[in-house]
Amino acid sequence: MKVIKLKPGKEKSLLRRHPWVFDGAIAKGGGDPGETVRIESAEGQFLAWGAVSPTSKIRARVWSFDEKQRIDASFFRANLSTAISARALFDIKSNGVRLVHGESDGLPGLVVDQYGDTLVAQFLSCGTERWKQTIADALLELTGLTRLYERSDASVRELEGLPKVSGWLRGEGSTAVVLQEHSWQLALDVAEGHKTGFYLDQRDNRQAFFEAARHGQWQQVLNCFCYTGGFTVAALAGMRAAGMGNGAGHVTSIDSSGPALDKGRANVALNGFDASQTTWLDADVNASLRQFDREGRKFDAIVLDPPKLAPTAAHAERAARAYKDINRWGFKLLNPGGMLFTYSCSGGIGVELFQKIVASAALDAGVDAFITHRLGGAPDHPVGLPFPEGEYLKGLVVMARPRG
Numbered sequence: 409m410k411v412i413k414l415k416p417g418k419e420k421s422l423l424r425r426h427p428w429v430f431d432g433a434i435a436k437g438g439g440d441p442g443e444t445v446r447i448e449s450a451e452g453q454f455l456a457w458g459a460v461s462p463t464s465k466i467r468a469r470v471w472s473f474d475e476k477q478r479i480d481a482s483f484f485r486a487n488l489s490t491a492i493s494a495r496a497l498f499d500i501k502s503n504g505v506r507l508v509h510g511e512s513d514g515l516p517g518l519v520v521d522q523y524g525d526t527l528v529a530q531f532l533s534c535g536t537e538r539w540k541q542t543i544a545d546a547l548l549e550l551t552g553l554t555r556l557y558e559r560s561d562a563s564v565r566e567l568e569g570l571p572k573v574s575g576w577l578r579g580e581g582s583t584a585v586v587l588q589e590h591s592w593q594l595a596l597d598v599a600e601g602h603k604t605g606f607y608l609d610q611r612d613n614r615q616a617f618f619e620a621a622r623h624g625q626w627q628q629v630l631n632c633f634c635y636t637g638g639f640t641v642a643a644l645a646g647m648r649a650a651g652m653g654n655g656a657g658h659v660t661s662i663d664s665s666g667p668a669l670d671k672g673r674a675n676v677a678l679n680g681f682d683a684s685q686t687t688w689l690d691a692d693v694n695a696s697l698r699q700f701d702r703e704g705r706k707f708d709a710i711v712l713d714p715p716k717l718a719p720t721a722a723h724a725e726r727a728a729r730a731y732k733d734i735n736r737w738g739f740k741l742l743n744p745g746g747m748l749f750t751y752s753c754s755g756g757i758g759v760e761l762f763q764k765i766v767a768s769a770a771l772d773a774g775v776d777a778f779i780t781h782r783l784g785g786a787p788d789h790p791v792g793l794p795f796p797e798g799e800y801l802k803g804l805v806v807m808a809r810p811r812g
Contacts, residue, residue, distance in 0.1 A: 410445045412437035412458070412468060419449040422456055422470070425794040427511045429458060429468040438462060441569065442538025444471065444479045459535025463569035469516035469535055484539060485546040487514050492550055498787045501615070502589040504608050505788050512792035520547060521604040523585040527556040528604040529577070532564050544577050555579030557598050574599065590615050592641050592679050595671065602635065609785040609801050614642040616783065617711070617749060621646025626708035627657055630741065632693045634661035637672030639711045644681045660687045662696050697737035706743045718756030727754055728765050735769035742775065745810035751783070751803040759802050766804055781805040
């Protein structure tokens with residue numbers, strides 16, 4: 409058994425059960441890609457069993473902190489079973505579920521989503537790559553499904569020294585799926601969509617948007633970085649549930665991807681909404697917000713859900729300026745009493761920093777506003793207590809103070 413020995417004092421994070429070992433913490437030792445090694449303190453004390461990633465700054469990811477634990481097929485089956493069983497405890501109103509959420513489920517580098525009768529997996533570390541076939545077999549056994557599509561095409565694979573891979577790992581057939589979510593449907597393609605096919609982490613936030621639209625009876629909604637129109641569909645569903653009548657209320661959706669907008673239009677039609685209630689703009693969001701301000705346009709609700717701007721804390725300063733800019737323009741376009749649903753999916757931007765950014769944006773926009781709700785990922789995207797990096801998605805619902 410190969411051993412990684414840490415430098416003096418570098419064992420503290422492992423003693424707190426954090427699952428990462430960085431290259432700078434290692435005094436000596438290593439292993440082949442994905443190989444299981446014993447991780448010890450400078451004094452030779454056992455700390456964990458981990459998988460080696462020789463080219464990554466995260467040099468080892470922990471499988472277990474139990475010295476007696478064997479890392480074998482039965483280990484992966486047991487951990488997968490625990491993760492999958494936990495999802496049955498959540499009231500998930502969808503046929504799309506995150507079954508395994510990496511480090512927070514004790515399986516660092518592994519993401520598994522279920523879309524109806526199809527599993528989609530990302531093997532994002534050397535450890536999961538080494539055990540890929542074992543994991544795939546266990547997933548099909550535990551779920552009773554026969555189709556598993558691999559989407560190991562994220563850029564993080566390159567940091568692990570691994571090539572991007574996508575395609576059927578088990579089974580075959582169409583990659584098109586219709587996601588049933590709350591009271592609406594969303595069409596997607598697991599081979600082409602973002603991440604594993606869609607943003608399941610925003611499921612409950614789309615429901616919150618629906619409820620706000622139903623209660624607020626919004627007339628004008630703006631959905632920025634709309635992708636395939638999840639929040640657009642939720643807003644239209646809320647307007648319909650409010651009894652506003654067909655054709656009442658309007659949603660403007662902006663994205664820089666023409667194909668994504670086409671899918672958004674299709675999702676509106678899939679749910680039987682009037683196409684005249686929507687406008688789809690293939691445009692830059694920042695430029696569009698400035699143009700709307702020049703035109704004097706106002707909205708009752710705005711969604712700002714930009715892509716990841718700060719994957720790590722090293723990118724936080726530049727990302728903070730970008731977040732502030734789009735939120736400042738968002739505030740300028742809000743009606744009094746209007747609601748801004750603003751999100752960051754950047755791991756390098758913490759909850760407190762994000763609130764400070766949004767507060768500064770409101771101040772610069774000259775808008776008096778207050779937070780009504782804090783939002784995060786859906787419960788099937790848990791955050792392990794020793795692993796704060798898992799809290800990547802954070803959101804605020806901010807209301808522009810209404811006039812008396």
